[in-house]
Amino acid sequence: xxxTTSRAERETVTIRVRRFDPDSDGPQxxxxxxxxxxxxxxxxxxxxxxxxxxxxDGGLSFRYSCRGAVCGSCAMVxxxxxxxxxxxxxxxxxxxxxxxxxxxxxxxxxxxVDMDVFFSKEESVMPWLKPTDPDPECERLVSPEDxxxxxxxxxxxxxxxxxxxxxxAETAPDYLGPAALAKHYRFFADPRDGAGEERLNLVDSxxxxxxxxxxxxxxxxxxxxxxxxxxxxxxxxxxxxAKKAGEEA
Amino acid sequence: xxxxxxxxxxGGLAGLRAAIAAHDAGxxxxxxxxxxxxxxxxxxxxxxxxxxLGNHPEGGDDTWQGHAFxxxxxxxxxxxxxxxxxxxxxxxxxxxxxxxxxxxxSRFDDGRIAQRPFGGAGFPRTCFAADRTGHHLLHTCWExxxxxxxxxxxxxLLLDLVKHSDAVVGAVALHIPTGDLESFPAGSxxxxxxxxxxxxxxxxxxxxxxxSATAAAYRAGARLEDMEFVQFHPTTLYGTNILISEGVRxxxxxxxxxxxxxxxxxxxPSVMELAPRDIxxxxxxxxxxxxxxxxxxxxxxVHLDIRHLGADVIKTRLPGIRQIAMEFAGVDPIDEPIPxxxxxxxxxxxxxxxxxxVTDLPGLYAAGECSCVSVHGANRLGGNSLLETLVxxxxxxxxxxANAGGVADGVGDVPSSVYxxxxxxxxxxxxxxxxxxxxxxxxxxxxxxxxxxxxxxGVFREEAPLAEAVEELAGLRAEYASVSLDxxxxxxxxxxxxxxxxxxxxxxxxxxxxxxxxxxxxxxxxWRTDHLGxxxxxxxxxxxxxxxxxxxxxxxxxxxxxxxxxxxxxxx
Numbered sequence: 001x002x003x004t005t006s007r008a009e010r011e012t013v014t015i016r017v018r019r020f021d022p023d024s025d026g027p028q029x030x031x032x033x034x035x036x037x038x039x040x041x042x043x044x045x046x047x048x049x050x051x052x053x054x055x056x057d058g059g060l061s062f063r064y065s066c067r068g069a070v071c072g073s074c075a076m077v078x079x080x081x082x083x084x085x086x087x088x089x090x091x092x093x094x095x096x097x098x099x100x101x102x103x104x105x106x107x108x109x110x111x112x113v114d115m116d117v118f119f120s121k122e123e124s125v126m127p128w129l130k131p132t133d134p135d136p137e138c139e140r141l142v143s144p145e146d147x148x149x150x151x152x153x154x155x156x157x158x159x160x161x162x163x164x165x166x167x168x169a170e171t172a173p174d175y176l177g178p179a180a181l182a183k184h185y186r187f188f189a190d191p192r193d194g195a196g197e198e199r200l201n202l203v204d205s206x207x208x209x210x211x212x213x214x215x216x217x218x219x220x221x222x223x224x225x226x227x228x229x230x231x232x233x234x235x236x237x238x239x240x241x242a243k244k245a246g247e248e249a
Numbered sequence: 250x251x252x253x254x255x256x257x258x259x260g261g262l263a264g265l266r267a268a269i270a271a272h273d274a275g276x277x278x279x280x281x282x283x284x285x286x287x288x289x290x291x292x293x294x295x296x297x298x299x300x301x302l303g304n305h306p307e308g309g310d311d312t313w314q315g316h317a318f319x320x321x322x323x324x325x326x327x328x329x330x331x332x333x334x335x336x337x338x339x340x341x342x343x344x345x346x347x348x349x350x351x352x353x354x355s356r357f358d359d360g361r362i363a364q365r366p367f368g369g370a371g372f373p374r375t376c377f378a379a380d381r382t383g384h385h386l387l388h389t390c391w392e393x394x395x396x397x398x399x400x401x402x403x404x405x406l407l408l409d410l411v412k413h414s415d416a417v418v419g420a421v422a423l424h425i426p427t428g429d430l431e432s433f434p435a436g437s438x439x440x441x442x443x444x445x446x447x448x449x450x451x452x453x454x455x456x457x458x459x460x461s462a463t464a465a466a467y468r469a470g471a472r473l474e475d476m477e478f479v480q481f482h483p484t485t486l487y488g489t490n491i492l493i494s495e496g497v498r499x500x501x502x503x504x505x506x507x508x509x510x511x512x513x514x515x516x517x518p519s520v521m522e523l524a525p526r527d528i529x530x531x532x533x534x535x536x537x538x539x540x541x542x543x544x545x546x547x548x549x550x551v552h553l554d555i556r557h558l559g560a561d562v563i564k565t566r567l568p569g570i571r572q573i574a575m576e577f578a579g580v581d582p583i584d585e586p587i588p589x590x591x592x593x594x595x596x597x598x599x600x601x602x603x604x605x606x607v608t609d610l611p612g613l614y615a616a617g618e619c620s621c622v623s624v625h626g627a628n629r630l631g632g633n634s635l636l637e638t639l640v641x642x643x644x645x646x647x648x649x650x651a652n653a654g655g656v657a658d659g660v661g662d663v664p665s666s667v668y669x670x671x672x673x674x675x676x677x678x679x680x681x682x683x684x685x686x687x688x689x690x691x692x693x694x695x696x697x698x699x700x701x702x703x704x705x706x707g708v709f710r711e712e713a714p715l716a717e718a719v720e721e722l723a724g725l726r727a728e729y730a731s732v733s734l735d736x737x738x739x740x741x742x743x744x745x746x747x748x749x750x751x752x753x754x755x756x757x758x759x760x761x762x763x764x765x766x767x768x769x770x771x772x773x774x775x776w777r778t779d780h781l782g783x784x785x786x787x788x789x790x791x792x793x794x795x796x797x798x799x800x801x802x803x804x805x806x807x808x809x810x811x812x813x814x815x816x817x818x819x820x821x
Contacts, residue, residue: 021738042577053744054690057735061742066288067455067489068489068577070292070293071289110741112741127395128351128393139345139349141361144356144357147355150353190351
């Protein structure tokens with residue numbers, strides 16, 4: 001948005017939203033609603049959906065919270081691309097906008113998908129720090145250089161955008177997926193963590209790091225620049241080296 | 250019915266920290282949140298968390314006493330002093346605990362937690378994790394909740410607290426995915442459900458910050474304290490009002506008017522951009538009102554300039570801010586200044602409670618932004634809100650755990666009919682909503698409330714507009730009784746959720762506006778253009794709001810607890 005542009009300059013944009021009502025639609029039914037929205041410069045897809053909900057169709061369901069790309073609530077498919085609705089400018093999409101729920105997760109209603117499975121996968125990778133040394137009185141000292149490796153992975157907001165573009169997740173429902181594996185690497189690479197081999201064992205499986213096809217879609221759509229595939233590759237290498245060291249010992 | 254010793258409402262930092270404390274004390278605990286906990290607004294906090302660790306090269310002489318003094322001075326002497334001392338004293342342990350739990354704080358070269366200067370602080374004592382401190386702390390607390398296997402009920406909206414013999418004994422909530430109602434019996438209830446910034450039109454707050462738990466406590470008979478004290482953050486992004494962290498000024502960001510020149514010398518000559526938030530917000534608003542800002546659409550803005558910091562500092566210390574400026578304003582702060590204006594940011598007021606979260610109601614505790622301890626008084630210092638959630642969340646959890654199920658908190662055996670009846674009341678009320686097929690849409694009422702609050706109960710306040718606001722809000726409260734719904738679906742009915750929350754929002758707005766009307770002085774964030782100057786003779790007092798049966802606020806006043814810090818002029 002150029003701040004000097006007046007918000008009075010509006011143009012009509014057509015927004016098509018894929019609908020699903022669990023009470024009346026079958027899982028294969030495809031139903032769309034179409035809304036005309038007066039778009040001002042700076043209007044985001046999330047704001048457009050809220051305007052629709054407020055003024056045209058109170059029954060339209062979608063999740064939202066922060067509207068500033070930090071809470072991870074509003075990942076969806078916008079004109080065929082996965083993204084956060086709150087950080088997608090309507091003006092970047094042309095005069096026709098098509099909005100669908102995130103893929104590779106069951107749709108509960110309209111743009112709302114079932115996140116329980118996604119969160120239970122997160123939980124399964126032991127996503128908490130497990131140091132082996134006793135807590136010191138002050139903080140654990142870590143040099144800024146040693147801090148760099150895990151840092152990108154700490155920025156994950158669990159929006160599941162990566163899940164929505166993962167080709168493995170599409171066909172293998174039990175695959176842990178890029179977000180959980182990125183979270184796993186975040187703790188594995190944390191210089192304070194001591195759970196090394198125990199952690200590696202959690203993902204040393206076809207549903208874990210070996211399931212990844214290394215397509216790199218996930219990192220491309222991540223709104224926070226997290227590179228799951230890179231972490232998965234490094235975890236695989238660590239598993240390989242741990243096994244080799246075990247054989248030699 | 251879902252029974253626990255302790256029910257925590259709110260899955261942000263205060264709620265999770267309270268839940269962890271109560272769990273570690275051996276109680277059964279459940280957390281109820283209207284979103285998944287990590288969607289909570291704590292995650293949006295950027296700049297940092299204060300603790301007198303003395304890690305900064307210029308902070309070696311810092312002490313918790315210095316932190317307490319800065320907090321009390323920053324509060325314009327409205328903070329209860331012994332409680333501000335607890336906040337400061339417990340701060341280092343709270344921050345170190347989060348580090349031990351895995352929080353990814355930025356580091357100095359010697360490996361210690363990095364600290365930066367923040368407004369109103371005598372030393373650089375704000376610990377940070379880049380400019381995503383809230384995100385890191387929230388995820389860390391969530392991870393610790395998972396580690397302990399604490400039950401979490403996500404996407405349950407609190408409708409009302411359940412009372413028996415004057416004590417709070419649980420809650421009734423709506424399951425957002427299905428529309429089902431359920432009761433949650435508990436030995437005690439801790440509210441850590443965040444602020445209510447959405448009663449204003451221009452706010453940095455998330456859409457979810459509606460104050461639904463605060464309103465429920467108020468309906469149940471708890472008093473609200475100091476509601477007129479509303480923090481307007483000086484630097485919110487022009488257009489969307491997304492927060493632009495104080496950390497930006499902490500790192501050296503400069504404010505410039507339309508002529509390109511700095512203007513903070515007119516308002517805080519010694520500390521300039523690093524004056525406390527209320528002073529900077531009034532500075533910017535004055536520049537706008539007097540025609541020295543950029544003219545925006547309806548309201549002016551100024552420039553926050555960090556170009557001189559260079560690309561490296563911006564990318565490592567302020568990556569989140571750069572991303573926000575680029576995505577929401579089309580401005581890369583490496584090359585261009587960021588357009589900013591003041592906006593509602595934080596509710597200093599809230600549910601009245603003591604340093605252990607104890608409220609007026611037996612069995613009910615509060616912590617975090619929904620509470621008023623009071624440590625922030627008339628103006629909260631940056632870096633003290635994340636800290637408050639950790640310190641007082643823990644204390645409330647500990648205290649509730651010590652009491653839950655005991656004589657003080659509970660009522661031992663509560664007949665199940667109490668819960669059945671509480672659910673029935675909500676069931677009937679939902680049916681009434683659904684049966685109205687004509688009436689004002691809730692969004693119309695909500696927008697009028699928000700506009701009234703931003704226009705008439707904003708940065709600068711005056712008797713006539715405040716009186717109008719009180720009248721308009723009372724009118725909206727009456728009108729609320731006839732709002733109708735557009736949606737009929739049972740699950741994920743956000744039209745219904747918005748309508749349910751609106752009633753409470755209007756009542757919180759009314760308490761805020763009435764407090765602002767009655768307080769005839771300037772103190773911290775509360776600035777009366779018709780009553781200039783702080784009036785310690787009459788107003789070293791907390792404003793207490795009690796809800797009358799019709800929903801209107803009734804005010805009374807209580808003395809501030811002053812111990813060691815004699816009120817003096819607040820100059821920077």
